[in-house]
Amino acid sequence: MEAKFVNPFLSSLLNVLSTMAQLELKPQAPRLKKDEVARGDVSGVIGMIGPMTKGSFSISFDKSLALEVMHRMLGERPKDINDDVTDMIGEITNMVTGGAKRILADQGYEFNMATPIVVSGPSHTIQHKTDGAKILMPFTSEYGIATIEICFAK
Amino acid sequence: MEAKFVNPFLSSLLNVLSTMAQLELKPQAPRLKKDEVARGDVSGVIGMIGPMTKGSFSISFDKSLALEVMHRMLGERPKDINDDVTDMIGEITNMVTGGAKRILADQGYEFNMATPIVVSGPSHTIQHKTDGAKILMPFTSEYGIATIEICFAK
Numbered sequence: 659m660e661a662k663f664v665n666p667f668l669s670s671l672l673n674v675l676s677t678m679a680q681l682e683l684k685p686q687a688p689r690l691k692k693d694e695v696a697r698g699d700v701s702g703v704i705g706m707i708g709p710m711t712k713g714s715f716s717i718s719f720d721k722s723l724a725l726e727v728m729h730r731m732l733g734e735r736p737k738d739i740n741d742d743v744t745d746m747i748g749e750i751t752n753m754v755t756g757g758a759k760r761i762l763a764d765q766g767y768e769f770n771m772a773t774p775i776v777v778s779g780p781s782h783t784i785q786h787k788t789d790g791a792k793i794l795m796p797f798t799s800e801y802g803i804a805t806i807e808i809c810f811a812k
Numbered sequence: 813m814e815a816k817f818v819n820p821f822l823s824s825l826l827n828v829l830s831t832m833a834q835l836e837l838k839p840q841a842p843r844l845k846k847d848e849v850a851r852g853d854v855s856g857v858i859g860m861i862g863p864m865t866k867g868s869f870s871i872s873f874d875k876s877l878a879l880e881v882m883h884r885m886l887g888e889r890p891k892d893i894n895d896d897v898t899d900m901i902g903e904i905t906n907m908v909t910g911g912a913k914r915i916l917a918d919q920g921y922e923f924n925m926a927t928p929i930v931v932s933g934p935s936h937t938i939q940h941k942t943d944g945a946k947i948l949m950p951f952t953s954e955y956g957i958a959t960i961e962i963c964f965a966k
Contacts, residue, residue, distance in 0.1 A: 703857060703929045703931075775857045776939045777939075781933060782936045787902030811927050
């Protein structure tokens with residue numbers, strides 16, 4: 659997998675969070691993941707299938723960052739990760755993937771999206787099981803870390 | 813969503829675990845899930861996309877049951893959920909969904925599978941975010957509980 663598949667997810671995430679939550683995340687260097695594992699307290703995951711490939715995307719948030727995004731997007735400030743927060747993470751997962759899908763379609767790479775799944779649980783880990791390349795990319799903010807991971811099968 | 817979409821996943825799971833691990837799970841009544849949430853220590857999730865619909869499937873295991881399946885399938889008995897266990901859960905997710913896909917294709921319902929994602933973390937919860945019906949189905953065994961959830965968007 660090449661950078662051209664990663665940048666659309668990166669720019670889509672920055673765009674979604676700055677537009678919807680007025681929040682600027684700072685992207686860190688992407689890693690071709692070997693041992694490193696995405697970790698978070700609430701994650702959205704989604705499957706992608708195209709004519710040439712299939713894959714998966716995930717975005718994992720620290721609880722503190724997820725609750726701050728919730729406050730900025732919807733005005734609510736829940737103490738914990740409740741159903742409103744997981745709904746929002748599902749929506750963000752859809753929006754980020756949908757934005758990347760549009761950019762990639764313009765470049766001739768088509769895929770369709772499955773429906774998102776949201777995982778909640780303190781410090782869980784996410785592993786994309788494929789023989790293809792996986793790229794993990796952390797984002798920092800003053801409220802905590804978000805990590806995206808993108809993989810496409812060979 | 814109707815029973816005809818659920819039974820293929822049910823029979824495929826029972827078949828995979830009895831064939832690969834000589835383990836008989838006892839299916840409990842399926843629930844049209846409202847408040848109930850699938851919970852486990854290790855889960856496999858996968859996206860599905862067909863010409864008429866899209867959806868997602870998940871299977872969540874108690875740690876004790878996952879380790880017992882590992883022992884029976886591969887002869888190893890790790891103390892904890894390591895990468896071998898998550899690989900196995902990814903494979904089971906693929907096999908169960910692949911089995912259901914073949915049964916449903918014979919009935920005229922085609923879909924393609926994305927790549928599986930495995931989540932680890934004590935007592936995490938899984939929520940499928942779709943406006944379509946979701947069906948949750950627990951399975952009991954002397955080693956712990958497994959729960960599958962199937963959803964297809966409207």
